Amino acid sequence: EDQVTQSPEALRLQEGESSSLNCSYTVSGLRGLFWYRQDPGKGPEFLFTLYSAGEEKEKERLKATLTKKESFLHITAPKPEDSATYLCAMASGGSYIPTFGRGTSLIVHP
Amino acid sequence: DTAVSQTPKYLVTQMGNDKSIKCEQNLGHDTMYWYKQDSKKFLKIMFSYNNKELIINETVPNRFSPKSPDKAHLNLHINSLELGDSAVYFCASSPRADEQFFGPGTRLTVL
Numbered sequence: 706e707d708q709v710t711q712s713p714e715a716l717r718l719q720e721g722e723s724s725s726l727n728c729s730y731t732v733s734g735l736r737g738l739f740w741y742r743q744d745p746g747k748g749p750e751f752l753f754t755l756y757s758a759g760e761e762k763e764k765e766r767l768k769a770t771l772t773k774k775e776s777f778l779h780i781t782a783p784k785p786e787d788s789a790t791y792l793c794a795m796a797s798g799g800s801y802i803p804t805f806g807r808g809t810s811l812i813v814h815p
Numbered sequence: 816d817t818a819v820s821q822t823p824k825y826l827v828t829q830m831g832n833d834k835s836i837k838c839e840q841n842l843g844h845d846t847m848y849w850y851k852q853d854s855k856k857f858l859k860i861m862f863s864y865n866n867k868e869l870i871i872n873e874t875v876p877n878r879f880s881p882k883s884p885d886k887a888h889l890n891l892h893i894n895s896l897e898l899g900d901s902a903v904y905f906c907a908s909s910p911r912a913d914e915q916f917f918g919p920g921t922r923l924t925v926l
Contacts, residue, residue: 737913748819748905748917749858790856801913802848802870805858 708732711793711806718813721782726809728793729775736796738776739803740769743790752778752791783813818842819918821906827924828896836891836921838906847889848915849881850905858905864889893923901925 712727730738737756741749753762755771762769766787768779778791790810794803819840828834840847849861862881863870869881878894889906906918 739913743856746920748907748920749915751914751916754913792858794858796913800863800870801909802860802863803915804860807855807857 709793709795709804709806711791711809713809714807715810716812718780718783718811720784720813720815723779723781723783725780726778726791726793726811727775728778728806730793730795731774732795732797734797736798736801737803738771739794739796740767740776740778741792741794743792743808749792780811783811785813785815787811788813819906819908819916821904821918821921823921824919825922825924827926829926830896830898832896833892833894834896834923835893836904836906836923838889838891838918840887840906840908840916840918842908842910842916844908844910844916845886846909847883848907848909849889849891850907850917852903852905852920854902861891862889896923896925898925 708731710729737754739754740752743749753769758773760771766781770777790808792808794805796803822837846865848863852858861875880892883889901924903920903922905920907915909915
């Protein structure tokens, strides 16, 4: 069965303290690995899609990487406005219908 | 504004009632979805609807029925509401299969 596991469940950082969020997955035939950001009381916001091991994508202070077993979301010099829940999801087989992990709740203190 | 919108934002109702949640997207996307996010923030897909093709998630009770009057709308009707149906329901649409745009969510509370 396809599974997505995110760690840690929660992460507290000081402003400027870089760190990484982990998403490990088990799947036969990865179609895509997705990262979303969700603010409290709002719907998830798309960040990245990664398709194959070795691929990297960047957006402002965020950088997503992918290996054959896991993906990392690196946050460089975070700011308080980066505080949110970050969701990882994957799609496999013949469709892009995603299976989501439970998310990492990130709080960045000023 | 171009977006995915949902109504209502909050829905409080008694067990056994029937209710509907409406979703509209003005992004011109062909595919729309319904998701359920439980109290532990776990987001799980319920339905995917691509033009005239409905893909049903087998774990969803048949009390839940999506209805799409046109490409821009995908409504969710729920019969005989149960306590366990309490959750936040998100509608989403996508231009390509790999990127989804989510609505703001509807918080359903069943008493």
